[in-house]
Amino acid sequence: MIRGTSLDIVVIIAYFIVILGFGVLFGKYARTTRDFFFGGQRFSWWIIAASCIATTVGSYSFIKYSAVGFSYGISSTMAYLNDWFLMPLFVLGWMPIIYFSRVGSIPEYFERRFDKKTRIAGTIVLLIYLIGYIGINLYTIGVAFHSMLGWDVMTTAILVSAVCAIYMHAGGQTSVIMTDLAQSIILIAAGILVFALGISEIGGVSRFWDSLAPSFRAPFTGLLEPSRFSSAGIFWQDAFGSSIAFYFINQGVIMRFMSVRSMADGKRAIFFVALFLMPLAAFAVANAGWIGRSMVNLGMLPENSDPNQIFVIVASKLSSPGVFGFIMAALTAALMSTVDTLVNAVSAISVNDIVKHITPNRDDSYYLKWARIISLLVAFVGILLVPLFMQFESIYVAHGAFTAAVTPPMIVVIIFAAFWKRYTSAAAFWTIVGGAILVALSIKFPLLIKPFAHGIAPEGYEFMRALYGIAVCATIGVAVSLFTKSKKEEELIGLIVDSIEEAKRLFKGGKPAHDHVPGKPIRGILHVDTIEGIRVSKKAMEQLMAEEGDLLYVSDARWWLGGLRSVHAIAAFPHDLSDEIVILSKKNAQEGNLDPQRPVRVVKVL
Amino acid sequence: MNSPWISFLYQYCISGIVFIVGIVLAIRKGAINLRYPHDRWTVVQLVLGFFAMIFFHCALLIAAGV
Numbered sequence: 001m002i003r004g005t006s007l008d009i010v011v012i013i014a015y016f017i018v019i020l021g022f023g024v025l026f027g028k029y030a031r032t033t034r035d036f037f038f039g040g041q042r043f044s045w046w047i048i049a050a051s052c053i054a055t056t057v058g059s060y061s062f063i064k065y066s067a068v069g070f071s072y073g074i075s076s077t078m079a080y081l082n083d084w085f086l087m088p089l090f091v092l093g094w095m096p097i098i099y100f101s102r103v104g105s106i107p108e109y110f111e112r113r114f115d116k117k118t119r120i121a122g123t124i125v126l127l128i129y130l131i132g133y134i135g136i137n138l139y140t141i142g143v144a145f146h147s148m149l150g151w152d153v154m155t156t157a158i159l160v161s162a163v164c165a166i167y168m169h170a171g172g173q174t175s176v177i178m179t180d181l182a183q184s185i186i187l188i189a190a191g192i193l194v195f196a197l198g199i200s201e202i203g204g205v206s207r208f209w210d211s212l213a214p215s216f217r218a219p220f221t222g223l224l225e226p227s228r229f230s231s232a233g234i235f236w237q238d239a240f241g242s243s244i245a246f247y248f249i250n251q252g253v254i255m256r257f258m259s260v261r262s263m264a265d266g267k268r269a270i271f272f273v274a275l276f277l278m279p280l281a282a283f284a285v286a287n288a289g290w291i292g293r294s295m296v297n298l299g300m301l302p303e304n305s306d307p308n309q310i311f312v313i314v315a316s317k318l319s320s321p322g323v324f325g326f327i328m329a330a331l332t333a334a335l336m337s338t339v340d341t342l343v344n345a346v347s348a349i350s351v352n353d354i355v356k357h358i359t360p361n362r363d364d365s366y367y368l369k370w371a372r373i374i375s376l377l378v379a380f381v382g383i384l385l386v387p388l389f390m391q392f393e394s395i396y397v398a399h400g401a402f403t404a405a406v407t408p409p410m411i412v413v414i415i416f417a418a419f420w421k422r423y424t425s426a427a428a429f430w431t432i433v434g435g436a437i438l439v440a441l442s443i444k445f446p447l448l449i450k451p452f453a454h455g456i457a458p459e460g461y462e463f464m465r466a467l468y469g470i471a472v473c474a475t476i477g478v479a480v481s482l483f484t485k486s487k488k489e490e491e492l493i494g495l496i497v498d499s500i501e502e503a504k505r506l507f508k509g510g511k512p513a514h515d516h517v518p519g520k521p522i523r524g525i526l527h528v529d530t531i532e533g534i535r536v537s538k539k540a541m542e543q544l545m546a547e548e549g550d551l552l553y554v555s556d557a558r559w560w561l562g563g564l565r566s567v568h569a570i571a572a573f574p575h576d577l578s579d580e581i582v583i584l585s586k587k588n589a590q591e592g593n594l595d596p597q598r599p600v601r602v603v604k605v606l
Numbered sequence: 607m608n609s610p611w612i613s614f615l616y617q618y619c620i621s622g623i624v625f626i627v628g629i630v631l632a633i634r635k636g637a638i639n640l641r642y643p644h645d646r647w648t649v650v651q652l653v654l655g656f657f658a659m660i661f662f663h664c665a666l667l668i669a670a671g672v
Contacts, residue, residue, distance in 0.1 A: 086628075087655065093632060
């Protein structure tokens with residue numbers, strides 16, 4: 001066991017206090033359920049991108065990818081660098097559908113696209129997936145702190161989830177986004193710090209690189225070997241299982257992208273995440289394993305070092321007191337930034353799909369109260385799952401097995417729902433129920449996976465479960481659709497890729513004029529009035545290429561606020577005052593936390 | 607079958623098919639319209655990103671000396 005010093009413990013406790021304060025501070029921006037769950041749809045792309053990477057990187061990531069990095073090398077980055085092929089489906093299809101149709105949750109989409117029973121089935125599966133995800137993150141941080149401080153796994157899980165729950169309870173999505181922004185910087189910085197310290201200890205980049213075997217330096221393992229980390233297995237489990245699940249069915253990620261101020265910013269955010277931040281995150285979370293292997297090869301660490309402990313071993317060996325505390329704080333940051341998103345997501349599903357059905361037609365403050373209560377309850381349930389994940393041989397296996405078992409039915413339903421209008425309600429229901437049964441059977445009888453295993457040895461079958469699951473679920477979906485009747489096309493407006501233009505019209509409340517000619521942003525001084533919407537001068541309207549009825553976005557001119565003080569408003573008739581004056585209704589100004597007499601920036605959205 | 611280059615080809619062949627199907631579906635179903643410069647630019651970004659990932663992985667494989 002590695003013992004942290006008193007200074008390390010002080011650093012970690014200071015980190016907890018700062019994040020708690022930061023999260024609670026932004027709680028004042030959550031006045032409605034729309035603020036609590038979607039942050040008011042006001043944020044800039046760079047805040048969403050940065051906070052998204054903090055959500056992607058869980059505490060398990062440092063432990064899991066350092067372990068595989070130690071065992072298999074640079075190929076530990078495979079899981080983070082194989083997402084781009086999903087971008088057309090996500091950016092051109094799924095993201096516009098959920099953004100413009102304003103669905104509050106995926107089960108809500110299921111009811112609108114299919115029927116109520118599919119919504120119920122979807123709710124059950126999603127809650128299992130999200131709460132399980134919380135459990136595995138809490139388990140991982142428990143394992144890490146047990147190694148470092150000797151704390152009991154459950155004690156750590158309780159402490160960390162309590163901190164998360166408190167600021168989640170206060171601020172919802174806005175607190176999540178702002179704390180995740182801070183935590184993403186911390187965790188990437190810590191990853192780079194470990195590498196820099198490691199290279200310094202080893203004696204330079206050349207010595208590090210030369211100490212590794214060529215196969216260890218490659219970004220892929222063999223196609224079928226090693227069976228516990230073959231590239232085919234990782235491709236199907238991570239690219240098709242985890243990544244599709246992450247982008248398409250993870251309610252927390254979907255809510256994050258619904259928090260952007262416009263679709264254009266959503267695209268920028270996801271492109272930046274997949275092309276730049278994911279490679280950076282892959283490097284940050286796995287390099288302790290590569291450094292560890294190099295140190296073993298150079299005789300600086302014992303040959304029998306435990307892969308599951310290698311992150312903590314390397315970090316403690318390389319860092320001085322206090323710095324080690326900072327690295328462990330980054331591990332905690334990774335956990336909290338994932339758990340807070342998931343807690344918010346479960347809260348959204350619970351309020352939208354359960355509370356609103358049991359007690360309909362209440363005012364928004366009633367549902368906001370429930371959202372806050374459920375945030376606390378979910379964190380508690382996550383703690384109860386920790387003992388379940390303790391039973392797996394490694395964190396990598398526990399996480400992969402869990403995701404591959406739960407997600408295939410949902411993946412198939414969402415892809416078919418969005419891209420195939422012939423897909424029927426009965427088919428969706430049976431894809432979820434039948435698919436879940438067949439995937440469960442493959443856990444009991446792994447030989448079912450053999451026809452999909454590409455010849456991988458039986459101990460690697462579980463890595464091919466995602467392919468098996470997608471194949472059987474797709475077969476059910478197609479077969480049932482062929483024998484049942486689909487909904488009429490007019491019932492699917494805005495819910496399928498065929499009618500995204502219609503979805504935009506519904507989102508705006510009118511024809512999306514000049515959709516593809518955005519005009520130039522303008523700047524002015526904010527004035528507040530009682531007239532609905534936003535008014536600028538005629539010249540400013542021309543510069544924006546906007547007309548009355550267009551949707552504009554007004555934000556505080558300080559770019560670094562990232563949209564924290566901003567609001568969408570409908571353009572009203574132009575005013576005759578100075579071109580420098582922007583007049584906003586009092587209601588809009590309050591919604592956007594915008595102060596009169598301050599400089600603002602206005603752009604056309606739709 | 608153990609060469610990482612086989613894994614590279616396997617990944618980009620299968621993911622390439624899904625990638626192309628995604629773009630073709632979006633165009634055929636009217637989710638994007640290539641007559642609009644904004645939509646054309648989105649498709650160009652997607653294709654450039656795909657080739658950037660291929661280039662990145664190629665560079666890593668060559669640097670690894672496998």
